[in-house]
Amino acid sequence: MSFNYKRIVVKIGSNVLTQSNGLPDQHRIASLVDQIVAIKKQGIDVILVSSGAVAAGRSLITVSDKFDAIAARQLLASIGQVKLINNYAQLFERHDILCSQVLVTTEDFKGRQHYLNMQNCLEILLQHQVIPIVNENDVVSVTELMFTDNDELAGLIASMLNAQAMIILTNVDGIYTGNPNDEDSELIKEVSGNGVDFSSFVTTGKSQFGRGGMITKSHMAQKTAKLGIAVHIANGTKEYILLDVLNNQVPHTRFIPDKTASGKKKWLAHSEKAATGIVQVNAGAKAALTSSKATSLLPVGIVDVLTDFKKGEIIKLVDEQQKVIALGIAEYGADKTKESIGHKNQKPLVYYDYLYLLS
Secondary structure (H helix, E strand, O other): OOOOOOEEEEEEOHHHHEOOOOOEOHHHHHHHHHHHHHHHOOOOEEEEEEOOHHHHHHOOOOOOOOOOHHHHHHHHHHHHHHHHHHHHHHHHHOOOOOEEEEEEOHHHHOOHHHHHHHHHHHHHHHHOOOEEEEEEOOOOOOHHHOOOOHHHHHHHHHHHOOOOEEEEEEOOOOOEOOOOOOOOOOEOOEEEOOOOOHHHOOOOOEOOOOOOEHHHHHHHHHHHHHOOOEEEEEEOOOOOHHHHHHOOOOOOEEEEOOOOOOHHHHHHHOOHHHOOEEEEEOHHHHHHHHOOOOOOEOHHHEEEEEEOOOOOOEEEEEOOOOOEEEEEEOOOOHHHHHHHOOOOOOOOOEOHHHEEEOO
16 A cells, blocks of 8 residues: 655654765765655655755865864854755756755744745745755854754655655664564554654664754654654665655654644744744633543633733743643733633633644
8 A cells, every 4th residue: 555645744864964084975866856856756745955055065174173063063054054955956957957056044934924035935936846955054054043953854844845744764674662673672653643752762872963852753754653743763865765664664663643733832832942932821710621522721720920021922831840831822912811810701811723732
């Protein structure tokens, strides 16, 4: 049984694109481009989220040890991004296909208008049969502005563009019940729902050249699947991996998608870093919000405003132990909220349609 997707996001990690000496693996990059072209010829939209700028930079320049890690990364990424995108452009050109460069930071996903502008940009590229190649803008992204890694970015893009699937290519076959190198570790072929605590058996080590470990991948995959997008984690070092994953002909880990969430909820799901205000709710409100019934947040369930916010901004809802339980869009600002705390028959601060519950 093959998967009949109309639109997919393919994320290629640094450990797939990079040789053991830290330099780009030209043969593998060319092979992946050939596979993306073959998929595109089947009428499937493909958005590529590609790491590898730092590795490409490393092939061009040597950075002195006297510079700190962030400065070195900025230098290598800035030089390497040009080489990386030119490399992709030449490879796609062989097939008469255009690709484009889209560099983003977390700031681009914060305001709703900014988010929609980026969505429109990517949609028009796809309508013109262009392959968008998305990467984090490492030149301006320093620690507090960074995505956790490109898995997080790929999840955002998949949600934004209503993709049916996201394929994350790494250097192992998927998620295992322990260290992939241990004989008694088994590959988990399917994951459904939120009932799996990956931290109990997934090793926390990061890849040699990437920022994210398998724990990050599994949490991001769960979050994305919850929004109605299937996620496949597979071994990008294997020949024909993308085609084999789509034809379900290779062992890998697949996260089964829930029912599709609305566009607003998809935006909210990835916007925790964009939240400005923090509102504390009581146990009754927490129980109502987390029940299976659709519930809005009313002022009667609010205990306190911990951080100020304006109307239309994203806010975090925390319980009495200050654990984040949901993200929402504020219907009015912090001042009005403070005035109506605990009062009945007031307008909701967050309507259910603009509320995303963190599991």
